[in-house]
Amino acid sequence: MIVKDTGNGNFEQAPAGTHLGRCIKLVDIGTQKGEYQGQATFKRQIIIGWELPSELMQNGEYAGQPFTVSKFYTASLSEKANLRKDLENWRGRAFTDEELRGFDMKNILGKPCMLSIVLNEKNNARVGGVMAAPKGMSLPETSSQVTYFSLEEGEFDMATFESFSEKMRQMISQSPEFHERMKQTGKSSDAFEDDIPF
Numbered sequence: 001m002i003v004k005d006t007g008n009g010n011f012e013q014a015p016a017g018t019h020l021g022r023c024i025k026l027v028d029i030g031t032q033k034g035e036y037q038g039q040a041t042f043k044r045q046i047i048i049g050w051e052l053p054s055e056l057m058q059n060g061e062y063a064g065q066p067f068t069v070s071k072f073y074t075a076s077l078s079e080k081a082n083l084r085k086d087l088e089n090w091r092g093r094a095f096t097d098e099e100l101r102g103f104d105m106k107n108i109l110g111k112p113c114m115l116s117i118v119l120n121e122k123n124n125a126r127v128g129g130v131m132a133a134p135k136g137m138s139l140p141e142t143s144s145q146v147t148y149f150s151l152e153e154g155e156f157d158m159a160t161f162e163s164f165s166e167k168m169r170q171m172i173s174q175s176p177e178f179h180e181r182m183k184q185t186g187k188s189s190d191a192f193e194d195d196i197p198f
Contacts, residue, residue, distance in 0.1 A: 032045050
């Protein structure tokens with residue numbers, strides 16, 4: 001018997017189009033394993049999340065609350081990196097050489113932008129692009145809690161990690177950076193390992 005991913009079930013999806021957004025989430029998920037042209041790849045990744053304050057859900061237990069959307073990025077500001085492209089479009093200008101040597105990603109938290117939302121083949125909302133918000137345009141404050149999580153030494157916060165969904169914790173716990181933080185705190189990362197026997 002073969003089983004497959006059938007999508008996100010009945011979760012209400014953010015509407016396609018261009019929407020005002022505000023950054024509410026920056027999560028470092030560490031180095032993740034992927035595949036490119038049949039070869040295994042290992043890339044440090046982050047998730048950036050936004051709230052759409054003017055777009056409210058209509059159905060279910062979250063009716064009346066703003067939609068939230070997020071996008072995975074490789075944590076790189078190299079010339080061809082999607083993160084660099086989206087951040088430069090959001091800022092409305094290119095990074096300086098000095099900024100490229102080290103940009104503090106916490107600067108994006110709470111900042112407004114315009115988001116292009118597209119629906120993929122499964123009809124799931126995806127962030128197609130990020131742009132600067134028009135000057136003078138007002139944007140409601142977020143109703144969602146702003147979340148920052150880093151696996152860097154000195155920034156790692158176990159309470160924030162434990163607040164994530166099981167799926168998110170599982171993904172982060174696969175990274176070598178998470179295992180390193182666990183060693184430094186004297187805690188075992190075994191509890192976060194995938195113990196499913198098949």
